[in-house]
Amino acid sequence: MFSKTRREDPKDETALNAKLLIRAGFVSKEMAGVYSFLPLGLKTLNKLNNLIRQELENLPAQEIEMTGLQNPDIWKKTDRWDNLSVWFKTELSDNGVVGFGWTHEEAITMMMKNHIHSYRDLPRAVYQIQTKYRNEERAKNGLLRGREFLMKDLYSFHATEDDLNKFYESVASAYEAIFSKLNLDTLVYRTRASGGAFSQFSDEFQLLSEAGEDIIHIHQAGQYVFNNEIFKPEVLSSFNLDKQDFRSSKAIEIGNIFKLGTRFSSPLELLYLDEKGQKQEVVMGSYGLGPSRLLGAIAEVLSDNRGLVWPESISPFQLHLLAFDDKGKKSEVLTKAKKFYHQLTDQGIEVLFDDRSLGAGEKMQDADLIGLPWRLVISEKTLSLGGGELKNRQTKEAEILPFNEITNRFKA
Amino acid sequence: MFSKTRREDPKDETALNAKLLIRAGFVSKEMAGVYSFLPLGLKTLNKLNNLIRQELENLPAQEIEMTGLQNPDIWKKTDRWDNLSVWFKTELSDNGVVGFGWTHEEAITMMMKNHIHSYRDLPRAVYQIQTKYRNEERAKNGLLRGREFLMKDLYSFHATEDDLNKFYESVASAYEAIFSKLNLDTLVYRTRASGGAFSQFSDEFQLLSEAGEDIIHIHQAGQYVFNNEIFKPEVLSSFNLDKQDFRSSKAIEIGNIFKLGTRFSSPLELLYLDEKGQKQEVVMGSYGLGPSRLLGAIAEVLSDNRGLVWPESISPFQLHLLAFDDKGKKSEVLTKAKKFYHQLTDQGIEVLFDDRSLGAGEKMQDADLIGLPWRLVISEKTLSLGGGELKNRQTKEAEILPFNEITNRFKA
Numbered sequence: 001m002f003s004k005t006r007r008e009d010p011k012d013e014t015a016l017n018a019k020l021l022i023r024a025g026f027v028s029k030e031m032a033g034v035y036s037f038l039p040l041g042l043k044t045l046n047k048l049n050n051l052i053r054q055e056l057e058n059l060p061a062q063e064i065e066m067t068g069l070q071n072p073d074i075w076k077k078t079d080r081w082d083n084l085s086v087w088f089k090t091e092l093s094d095n096g097v098v099g100f101g102w103t104h105e106e107a108i109t110m111m112m113k114n115h116i117h118s119y120r121d122l123p124r125a126v127y128q129i130q131t132k133y134r135n136e137e138r139a140k141n142g143l144l145r146g147r148e149f150l151m152k153d154l155y156s157f158h159a160t161e162d163d164l165n166k167f168y169e170s171v172a173s174a175y176e177a178i179f180s181k182l183n184l185d186t187l188v189y190r191t192r193a194s195g196g197a198f199s200q201f202s203d204e205f206q207l208l209s210e211a212g213e214d215i216i217h218i219h220q221a222g223q224y225v226f227n228n229e230i231f232k233p234e235v236l237s238s239f240n241l242d243k244q245d246f247r248s249s250k251a252i253e254i255g256n257i258f259k260l261g262t263r264f265s266s267p268l269e270l271l272y273l274d275e276k277g278q279k280q281e282v283v284m285g286s287y288g289l290g291p292s293r294l295l296g297a298i299a300e301v302l303s304d305n306r307g308l309v310w311p312e313s314i315s316p317f318q319l320h321l322l323a324f325d326d327k328g329k330k331s332e333v334l335t336k337a338k339k340f341y342h343q344l345t346d347q348g349i350e351v352l353f354d355d356r357s358l359g360a361g362e363k364m365q366d367a368d369l370i371g372l373p374w375r376l377v378i379s380e381k382t383l384s385l386g387g388g389e390l391k392n393r394q395t396k397e398a399e400i401l402p403f404n405e406i407t408n409r410f411k412a
Numbered sequence: 413m414f415s416k417t418r419r420e421d422p423k424d425e426t427a428l429n430a431k432l433l434i435r436a437g438f439v440s441k442e443m444a445g446v447y448s449f450l451p452l453g454l455k456t457l458n459k460l461n462n463l464i465r466q467e468l469e470n471l472p473a474q475e476i477e478m479t480g481l482q483n484p485d486i487w488k489k490t491d492r493w494d495n496l497s498v499w500f501k502t503e504l505s506d507n508g509v510v511g512f513g514w515t516h517e518e519a520i521t522m523m524m525k526n527h528i529h530s531y532r533d534l535p536r537a538v539y540q541i542q543t544k545y546r547n548e549e550r551a552k553n554g555l556l557r558g559r560e561f562l563m564k565d566l567y568s569f570h571a572t573e574d575d576l577n578k579f580y581e582s583v584a585s586a587y588e589a590i591f592s593k594l595n596l597d598t599l600v601y602r603t604r605a606s607g608g609a610f611s612q613f614s615d616e617f618q619l620l621s622e623a624g625e626d627i628i629h630i631h632q633a634g635q636y637v638f639n640n641e642i643f644k645p646e647v648l649s650s651f652n653l654d655k656q657d658f659r660s661s662k663a664i665e666i667g668n669i670f671k672l673g674t675r676f677s678s679p680l681e682l683l684y685l686d687e688k689g690q691k692q693e694v695v696m697g698s699y700g701l702g703p704s705r706l707l708g709a710i711a712e713v714l715s716d717n718r719g720l721v722w723p724e725s726i727s728p729f730q731l732h733l734l735a736f737d738d739k740g741k742k743s744e745v746l747t748k749a750k751k752f753y754h755q756l757t758d759q760g761i762e763v764l765f766d767d768r769s770l771g772a773g774e775k776m777q778d779a780d781l782i783g784l785p786w787r788l789v790i791s792e793k794t795l796s797l798g799g800g801e802l803k804n805r806q807t808k809e810a811e812i813l814p815f816n817e818i819t820n821r822f823k824a
Contacts, residue, residue, distance in 0.1 A: 002474055002536045004527050028523045031510070036478040036523060039538075045477075062414055065457075066448040066542060068480065068512075069560050088502040092510070092559075093547045098443070100480075100502070100512070111440045111448060115416050124414045126451075131480060135505045147504075149482050397469060 001025075001352070003038040005366045016211060017296035020140025020308050023371045026295075033139025033147035040370065041295070043316035045150070047289050049129050051181055051313055052152050052409055055174040059167070061125035061154055066107050068133065070099040074106045077267045087267065088133045100133035108155045109264045116282060118273045119159050127154035129291065143296025144211060145253060154287040159272065161261070164283045168257060171287045175205055175255050182294070183311040187301060189224045189251070191216050191402060198261025201230070205289075206251035211300045212255050217246040252297045260284040308371030309394050317352040318410055320372040324360040324379035337378040340388070341402055349410045368393070376406065413437075413764070415450045415794040417778045427624060429708035430554030432720050436781045438707075444726065445551025445559035448535060452782065453707070455728035457562070461541050463725055464564050471579070473537035473566055475709040477521050480545065482511045486518045489679045494521050500545045514547035517698055521676045529800045530685045531571050539566035548620045555665055555708025556623060561695055566699040571684065573673070576695045580669060587617055587667050594706070594708055595723040599665070599713060603628050603637045610673025611817065613642070618663035619703075623712045626665050629658040664709045672696040720783030721806050729764040731756065732784040736791035738773040750813055754801070761822045780805070788818065 003025030010022050010029065018035070021027045025075060037045055053063065075081035081099070088100040101107065108126065116124060132151045139147050154171065158164040170262030172190065179188045187208045195201040204227055206216045215228040224241060236243055262281040264270070270282045302309045313320070322345070323337035334355065341353045354363050360379070367375045377389040382400055390406060391398035401409075415437030422434050422441065430447070433439045438453035449457055464729040465475065487493035493511070513519065520538065528536060543562045551559050566583065570576040579590070584602065591600045599620045607613040616639055618628045628638040632711075636653060648655055675694040676682070682694045685816045714721045724730070735749035746767065753765045763785060766775050789801040794812055800816060803810035814823075 001537065002524075002527050002533070006526075028526065030479045030481065030519065032484050034479050034481045036519070037477065038476055039474045062451045063454055064448060064450055065454050067442045067446050067560050068545070069442065069446045071443050085505060088545075090500040090502045093497060093549045107448070108441065112414075114418075114440065115414050126414065137505045148479050241429070273644070279740075372498050395807055 001039055003040060003065050003185065005369055013142065014140060015142030015144065015296075017144060017299040020299050020369075021143065021296070022305055024308055024371065027143070028307075031147075033136055033145060034347060035143060035146070035148075035292075040316050044310065045291060045295060047316070048182075049150075049152075049312040052104045052129070052178055052289060052291065054176050056127050056152075056154060059170055059174060060127055061127050061156075063128065063232040064126050065128050065130055066096070066101070066104050066111070068100045068131065070107060072097060072099060074110050074268060077287055078106055078264060079267075080106070086134045086136075088135050089164060100225075102132050102134040103151075103286075104128070104130075104153055104289075105155065105260065105264045105284075106268065109268045109284070110272050112157060112282075113237070113268070113270055116157060116272055119275055122157055122159045122282070123163055123274060125154060125156040125167065127152060127287075139212065141296075142299075143292050144300070145213065146292060149290060150292040151321065152291060154289075156285040156287070157270075158283040158285070159274070159280070161283055164261075164285050168259060168285055170325060171257050171285075172203065175257070175289065177285075178289070179205070179254075181311070181313045182298065183302065184254075184298070185275045188254070189216060189218060191227050191251075192230060193256070194230050195228045195259065196263065198263055199259035202256060202258040204253050205255035207254050207297050207301065208249050209252045209297065209300050210250050211297075212250040214247055214250040214251050216251045217248050220245045220247070237252075252293070252300070254294055254297055255287075255289040257287045258285065260286055303371070306365075307369035310373060312373045315371075315373050317350040317372055318374065319349060320350045320361075320367045320370065320375045321351050321353045322367060322375065322377050323353075323355055324363070324365045325357075333378060333380055333383065336383060340378065343403070344407060344410070347407060347411050349407070374410075413451055413545055415452060417781055419671060419777075421757075424554060425554065427554030427708075429490050429556060429558065429711040430717070432711050432715055433555065433708070436720055436783065438720075439555070443559075445548055445557060447555060447558070447560075447607070447704075452728050456722065456726055457707060459701060459726040459728070460594075461562075461564075464541070464590055464701060464703065468539050468564075468566060468587050471537055471582055471586060473568075475540065475573070476514075476538050477540050477542055478513070478516050478523070480512045480543065482513045482519060484509060484511060486522050486680060487511070490518055490676060491679075491822070492518070498546045498548075500547050514544050514546040515563075515698075515700075516540070516542075516565055517567065517672065517676045517696075518680065521680045521682050521696070521740065524694075525680070525682050526652065528569060528682065528684055531687055534569055534571045534694070535575055537566060537568040537579065539564060539699075551710075553623065553625065554711075556712070557625065558704060559611075561702060562704040564701040564703060568697040568699070570680075570695040570697070571686070571692070575693055575699050576671060580671060580697055583669050583697075584615065587669070587699075587701065591617065591666075591723045593709065593723070595714065595725075596666075596710070600666070601628060601630060601637045603639050603663075604642060605639045606642050608675065610675055611671035614668060614670040616665050617667035619666050619709050619713065619775060620661050621664045621712050622662050623656065623709075624662040624664040626663050627660055628663045629660050632657045632659070648805075664705070664712070666709055667699075667701040667735060669699045670697065672698055674810060709762055710812070715783070718777075719781035722783050722785060724785045727783075727785050729762040729784050730786065731761060731763045732779045732782065732787045733763050733765045734775045734789050735765075735767055736789060737769075739751045745790060745795065746793060752790065755815070756819060756822070759819060759823050786822075 006023045161388045191204045191206045265282040289303040325334040375391045387402040418435045421431045439447040603616045603618045604613045605616045677694040737746040785802045801815040
């Protein structure tokens with residue numbers, strides 16, 4: 001692992017998530033709202049992406065990858081080219097202006113014109129996990145608001161509104177399964193948001209956090225949660241609810257699901273032939289989830305004053321093995337630790353091995369900062385007690401265990 | 413699989429690779445030099461990327477992921493911001509002009525300043541497989557010349573020139589192993605190219621193809637191959653070679669390796685402390701390989717007049733299973749094919765199952781177009797002969813085999 005940890009916070013960051021992820025060697029800052037992923041960060045991100053993929057493949061949905069560069073012509077047809085400040089635009093050397101995609105409804109609608117012709121081609125669901133660009137003015141919240149960020153965007157195509165409604169709920173369930181595997185389920189609220197022309201409401205998935213830029217309003221009975229935009233007298237009265245029965249909280253929007261209806265299929269003419277041979281407009285939905293923002297959100301809400309605390313489901317390694325060899329002098333400890341490291345990895349267990357010539361204090365500080373779920377210390381003392389000390393990063397509970405027991409615990 | 417094949421060539425493409433990949437449903441064109449990947453294309457690309465990763469991890473090298481958005485300040489220090497036409501530049505909403513990366517020497521050199529301090533931190537090698545942007549004027553060659561393309565870029569950092577030279581050769585060997593696994597080894601020439609200030613030559617890996625935009629010159633004895641740029645009297649005479657002993661050929665540049673020396677570490681001040689405590693400039697190398705261009709190149713050189721022919725190492729599926737059920741009437745055939753499909757996939761064999769209600773001719777045309785290495789036909793006739801007909805896409809050899817033998821042949 002070439003990346004080094006840092007003791008000091010980076011001077012140009014105010015956001016906790018960026019401070020922790022930079023200090024622990026997960027990301028590197030290129031400019032405000034633009035972060036590169038170092039090996040630890042990329043491993044974590046890839047695990048998160050694969051966890052998301054698993055749930056989406058079950059829907060089922062098929063993975064594709066669209067492009068950053070966007071043709072303005074199709075965005076003009078939906079009236080989203082000229083009026084929006086979110087675009088990064090640039091000039092082709094030979095032929096006019098193009099944009100960099102911040103979402104892909106237009107592109108996917110055009111693409112599907114080649115692949116949906118008949119009711120027999122419906123329903124369809126496709127997704128991508130792809131880098132998006134957004135010309136944000138306030139990019140001061142680390143990975144929570146990126147000018148360049150990774151997005152999982154899923155699009156669905158249906159013959160009927162009923163079919164869309166069913167699929168929409170299955171995506172909501174998939175999201176809830178994802179948040180549960182990330183240990184975030186008790187902190188995430190499915191929140192009503194404005195729905196556009198086709199549907200009264202859309203849904204956001206909001207994670208309670210003081211670092212959030214959104215405010216959500218939670219009814220005391222728990223059933224109704226509204227985002228700030230629609231927390232208005234007319235909406236409340238339509239549900240027969242009283243403003244006083246709500247508590248408000250800052251939150252991070254980590255996902256959203258949206259019934260698009262024919263908002264895009266109509267202007268871009270994505271049509272299908274129904275069973276009677278009549279042309280109909282395809283009914284669509286779109287579903288967003290931001291993996292890079294999710295990493296930042298997890299760093300915000302699951303960390304403690306010592307550093308990051310990763311959920312086991314996406315931790316870059318299962319186990320952090322520290323050999324306390326007193327700066328190389330106690331070579332027996334290092335030899336035994338190395339041997340056990342190879343035993344563990346031979347079993348397919350993912351181990352980050354700290355074999356650096358550093359003192360025990362520095363190694364423990366780094367292990368807490370990096371935040372793998374389990375830390376295993378091998379020292380003269382633990383060897384004399386017959387094994388290694390296994391400590392849980394979250395609960396801080398520790399016990400000495402024989403090596404074979406440790407291996408058995410982590411084997412798949 | 414939502415993607416549909418096409419019988420007709422797309423009207424706006426002249427390049428064979430784009431015609432085939434679009435017709436077979438691997439990619440979708442967004443604009444000239446900008447292609448989205450459909451499920452078949454993305455699966456193939458991911459397999460190619462993983463094949464590349466395996467060879468690079470053995471070097472060893474560690475994977476990271478840098479950003480598209482680039483800070484001009486660092487590129488001004490190396491004099492590569494103002495003078496180059498390859499940039500896509502854009503304006504931040506609040507703070508000046510930024511660019512989209514077409515290579516990452518500057519960014520990786522800056523990043524490594526946080527992770528290389530001493531001779532003990534060397535050597536290091538890091539790579540990424542990441543989307544690059546290049547403002548190409550002539551983007552008329554399908555995936556061979558992209559305005560947006562996937563790049564594997566590897567960078568190495570050394571204390572000495574000797575160490576760089578050794579690593580440089582190990583990357584050349586890794587590339588040769590990759591090309592061999594792609595069945596391209598007999599067509600690829602390691603080609604001398606201009607080397608820049610630090611080294612007399614760099615090396616390109618050039619794939620013989622009439623679709624190539626480069627010309628290479630191959631000495632009759634085979635030992636010397638030069639690119640067109642350095643095929644000059646003074647270079648030839650330095651090797652004591654005669655121009656008449658060379659044959660020339662068009663070729664696609666699919667990789668290059670370059671000794672950078674201190675070209676970037678010097679202006680960007682990437683320094684290390686040597687064993688005597690003296691500051692030294694880090695010696696660097698950079699190594700490119702384009703996965704999306706490679707897919708296009710494979711489509712050019714390994715296809716035939718019926719369609720694509722994928723090497724087994726990166727084929728999106730191992731086997732294309734066609735059930736000839738005479739448009740749904742012979743349901744026994746479809747039932748047996750489905751059952752065998754599940755037997756195969758339960759064994760971890762990757763099968764693309766064509767269970768569409770189409771005639772045998774159309775299914776065979778599509779199978780040839782898509783180009784999986786093995787096609788398995790199940791029909792009334794093959795069942796009466798005790799199994800299915802297995803046909804090799806490349807050699808066109810076919811034989812009837814019992815189902816259990818087919819399973820055994822493809823099991824890992």
